[in-house]
Amino acid sequence: MSFRIGIVGAGGIGSLHAETAIKVGLEVGAVCDVDADRARALAARYPGAVATTSIAELLKRSEIAAVVVATPNVHHKKMALAVIGAGKDLLLEKPMALSAVECDDIIGAIRETGALVQLGFVSRCAPASIAARELVTEGRFGRIYHAKASQYRQRGIPGLGRWCTTRALSGGGVLMDLGVHLLDLVLWLTDFPTATRASSICSSTFGSPIPRYRFSKMWAGPPNPDGVFDVEDAVTALVRFSGNMTMELNATWAADIPARWARNGVLLLGEKGGCYFDVWGNQLFVTTEQGDPLDDQEQTLPTCDPWSVAWEEQYRRFLGMVTERSEPHATAVQGRTVQRLVDALYRSAEEDREVEVV
Ligand SMILES: NC(=O)c1ccc[n+]([C@@H]2O[C@H](COP(=O)([O-])OP(=O)(O)OC[C@H]3O[C@@H](n4cnc5c(N)ncnc54)[C@H](O)[C@@H]3O)[C@@H](O)[C@H]2O)c1
Numbered sequence: 001m002s003f004r005i006g007i008v009g010a011g012g013i014g015s016l017h018a019e020t021a022i023k024v025g026l027e028v029g030a031v032c033d034v035d036a037d038r039a040r041a042l043a044a045r046y047p048g049a050v051a052t053t054s055i056a057e058l059l060k061r062s063e064i065a066a067v068v069v070a071t072p073n074v075h076h077k078k079m080a081l082a083v084i085g086a087g088k089d090l091l092l093e094k095p096m097a098l099s100a101v102e103c104d105d106i107i108g109a110i111r112e113t114g115a116l117v118q119l120g121f122v123s124r125c126a127p128a129s130i131a132a133r134e135l136v137t138e139g140r141f142g143r144i145y146h147a148k149a150s151q152y153r154q155r156g157i158p159g160l161g162r163w164c165t166t167r168a169l170s171g172g173g174v175l176m177d178l179g180v181h182l183l184d185l186v187l188w189l190t191d192f193p194t195a196t197r198a199s200s201i202c203s204s205t206f207g208s209p210i211p212r213y214r215f216s217k218m219w220a221g222p223p224n225p226d227g228v229f230d231v232e233d234a235v236t237a238l239v240r241f242s243g244n245m246t247m248e249l250n251a252t253w254a255a256d257i258p259a260r261w262a263r264n265g266v267l268l269l270g271e272k273g274g275c276y277f278d279v280w281g282n283q284l285f286v287t288t289e290q291g292d293p294l295d296d297q298e299q300t301l302p303t304c305d306p307w308s309v310a311w312e313e314q315y316r317r318f319l320g321m322v323t324e325r326s327e328p329h330a331t332a333v334q335g336r337t338v339q340r341l342v343d344a345l346y347r348s349a350e351e352d353r354e355v356e357v358v
Contacts, residue, residue, distance in 0.1 A: 001323045004029030006064040006088075008055055008079055009071035010042040013093060013120075016311065017068045018042060024315040032058045055079060059086035066322050069093060070120075072163040073170050077102040084115040089322050093120040095180045096335030098171035100343050103336035110332055116321050118328035119335040121184045125313035127301050128277040129185060131284055132268065136189055140288055141270025143243075144190050149182035150250040152262035155215045157207055157253040161227020165207060173231030174253040175202065175342060184330070184338045185266060185279065186247050192337060193241035199354035200345040202232035206254035213254075237345050239357075280306050 002025045007014050010033040018028050028046040033039035036053050043051035052058055058067070059082060066089040069079045077097040083090045084106070096119055097103050110117055123129055135141065158177065163169040170176055187193070206213060207229035215223070237249040265278035273288035284299040317329040344357040 002026055002319075003065040003322060004063050005091075006030040006032065006058045006061065006067045007042070008032045008058065008067060008069050008083075009075075009093075010035070010038040011070065014068070014070035015042055017070055017091070018046065020308075020311040020315045021068075022046070023312055024319055026315070026319060029064045030058045030061055055082055059083065059088065064088065066090065066318075073098060073176065074163075074168065077105060080106045080117065081109050084109040084113055084117070087113065087115070089116040091118050091120060091318050092332075092335075094184070094335070095171065095176050095342065096332065096339055100336055100340040103332065103339050107332050107336060116325065116328055117332045118318050118321055119184075119330040119332065120314070121181065121188070121330040121335075122310050122314045123181045123185045123279050124188050124330060125310040125317070126279045126306050127304065127309055128281055128284060128306065129189070129266075129279055129310075130313075131299065131301055132266070132275055132277055133189055135275060135284075135286065136268070136270075140273055140286070141268060141275065142272030144268050144270045145244060146246050146248075146269040147186045147190065148248045148250075148267040149186050149265070150262075151178045151182060151264050152250065152252045152255060152257050153178075154257060154259060154262075155206075155213075155254050157213070157215070157223075157229075157233060159221050159224075160207060160213055160215070161210045161224030161229060162221065165231055166228040167230050170231060172342070172346060173202070173204070173207075173233055173235075174251045175200070175232060175235040175237075175345060177253070178251045179235055179237075179249060179345075180338050180342060182249055182251060182266070183247075183341055184334070187334070187337060188330075189266070189268065190245065192334065193243055193245050195239050195241050195337075195341050195344070195357040197240045197354050198237065198341060198344040198357050199348045200235055200237035200249075202346070202349040203234045204229070204232050205234065207231070207233045215254075232349070235345070235349075237348075238354075239341065239345075282306060 031043040039051040043049040158164040233253040239247045282301040
């Protein structure tokens with residue numbers, strides 16, 4: 001079964017949403033962007049899709065069953081409320097909103113209407129993440145007591161000087177951008193333990209002054225030399241959970257970190273074994289106590305482009321959720337849990353101390 005979707009935000013990720021939706025058999029019925037040219041350009045790729053600059057106009061269309069929101073973070077809450085209020089299901093990009101309080105408003109609307117909302121935590125759908133989750137579920141590692149998640153970019157500040165680096169529009173820097181994926185992934189892998197205390201250091205070394213930034217690649221366009229950079233370009237964090245689990249998080253948008261040293265991915269340490277994987281790789285390194293000495297194995301996954309496979313998987317789950325009215329793969333309550341942790345980490349950085357996660 002198929003249905004038509006509307007896409008709000010025709011930028012980098014909105015375009016990828018449209019492309020992936022088609023691959024799993026959905027139709028793009030409408031594209032909305034404040035930039036009329038962008039809306040028209042994306043809609044033109046999909047026969048029958050209309051372009052508009054007004055979300056209200058998109059939501060009026062009865063043939064649109066579900067909507068994807070892929071706009072700057074500052075708009076997530078109000079757009080989610082509009083979509084839910086219009087009686088449509090939603091795929092909402094990460095981060096869910098700017099704060100846990102904003103997430104509460106979205107959850108309240110979901111409870112009132114019964115709308116189905118899936119969050120864009122696509123890292124969960126990567127083949128390596130799914131394989132790791134299976135091993136955790138089978139109990140291969142026993143109780144997990146520590147997780148370390150890292151993503152280091154040497155140079156990769158997205159849209160420097162544009163919305164991503166302007167706190168009022170993004171809610172924060174690399175923690176809001178890459179950090180939420182890593183936090184969500186570790187929480188999902190470990191059955192969402194309750195975070196109790198958190199500490200973080202957020203630093204800004206490379207983003208300002210903007211004209212000094214030397215970059216090799218950018219996400220979301222070239223730098224705007226007259227724009228704003230008032231967010232962090234690196235975060236280091238430690239989170240304590242009930243049940244004696246801890247998590248370390250390291251993420252950089254920019255760092256002079258030797259590429260061959262930087263280990264991107266997730267390390268899980270359990271009482272009976274552990275594993276490491278690069279979310280966007282196709283290998284898992286697994287150690288268990290099944291042998292003597294320890295049994296160290298390398299599990300190679302089928303060759304594929306993990307990024308495309310993850311996006312398609314995310315969309316298959318979205319399709320299933322809407323057509324079968326099933327529980328979202330990444331729920332709004334889980335999105336709020338991530339946001340609550342992000343709120344605590346920013347508070348810790350600001351107050352320069354460990355804080356309670358409230
Ligand atoms: N899942 C992922 O891996 C992933 C990766 C990158 C970005 N994202 C998320 O996707 C969202 C969009 O990021 P992007 O990189 O595509 O940004 P982008 O700047 O490339 O695109 C955003 C688009 O939204 C449009 N827009 C702005 N305000 C609008 C409004 N009020 N109504 C309609 N359209 C509006 C802009 O004109 C632009 O075309 C962000 O929330 C970001 O965090 C997710």
